[in-house]
Amino acid sequence: MQIVGVEVGGGSPVFSYTLAHGEDPHQRAWEEGYKVTRPLSATGTVEDLTVTLQVTPHGRRVVPRGPQRTRTLVRGLRLDDIDPVRRQRLAAYALIVSDRGILATEFSERTAVPGMWSLPGGGIDAGENPSQTVQREVYEETGQHAVVRQFIDIQTDHWIGLAPNGTVEDFHAVRLIYAATCHWPNDPVVHDAGGTTADSAWISPERWRELPWSTGAKSLLTRHAPTQIRLWRWEKRQRLA
Template identity: 35%
Template sequence: MSVVIVAGDGRWPLRHGQDPVDLLAENGWSGDPVHAALGEDGRIEVHYDGVALDEPSAPVPIGQGQHATRVHQRVAAYAVVVDEDRLLMSRLADWVRGAAGLWTLPGGGVEPGEEPLDAVARECHEETGQRVVVDELVQVQSQHWYGAGADADEDFHAVRLIYRATCPQPTPARVVEVDGSTGDAAWVPIDGLEALPQTWMIGMARPHVRVDAGR
């Protein structure tokens, strides 16, 4: 599934390995993400509240994995869910290559033909057993790396849609999905986050983890 960035009257496909911020700047725009939706052509459209720049920025070079046997862009959606002073988190299973045992936000890949909002709600339930109400899109993360994938050396581009969500009726967190990539789930005190082994995603999303966010 591919991504299109939208701002003003402009629509631009996100190239493999490219950060949406760089793509906007190339086309003379800056702004914040406001929502994402499945387009009529089956691509995910990420809309920005854009401001026109005085002049476009020069394109940012994107390296390529010289020995990669698979080029893969993965679009995924995750939720920042706060209940009082706790953050809902999931821990990656021990078999997950390169990130085994790390804590992260609940979420996962957007399936072909699936709305991102539906993907967030589905993944939160599968990974933590919680029914959540998905609110606004607060961040789009882009991470590009080369390395060993599940079955090949990959040139991998992760595009992550980070939403804020609420849980009207919190229950003890538990993993629902069988044989998935989640090994555990928990409501974690926000003041103890830094002590946990965690993914790169958490640090990037940390400004949106607020004690008052779930009230």
């Protein structure tokens, strides 16, 4: 995946690079002398994906921090004794708001965090762009039809853990986050039975903090849910006016 930094939309790049395994775009931008202010676009398919970020000079002294810290999720695992398979996974997720609340999915026993909740989404398939992935994954995991609105965040994580097939992986998760709506929400249903999603539900905007969210999902909701809820309510008032 190519990462491009610009100071203004449509401007010339101030940096451009291929995202390395384990690398975080926010950290890399800082070490280039810039702070990410917001994501602008994600274009192309998974084979040639380009993410453009709006950045601004931070004017601070840069102390390189090195590679993103790698967590180990397998109890008792000694990294000196294994050679994990390296995998960088590009995925797209959506913060979806409707008249029924925020759409959420529960991790199944096939994952390392069963019972935790997250945003719907998943890996970008061959030939797909991220918006198409959001629409497909949302339907597979919840039975809802998402209307993608805007690319709002990029998030990465890096850990050593077990894949559902038991393979030990050095896993670099790269998540593109979109704001979306659902004009005709219904009772969620998991069509992709037997996968990594055990359940899905609409969660009241007043109650979403009560769920046991994954760390990444909680961070995204804390940052973006208030704005997206206010926007949805404003648009609803405009429709009814």
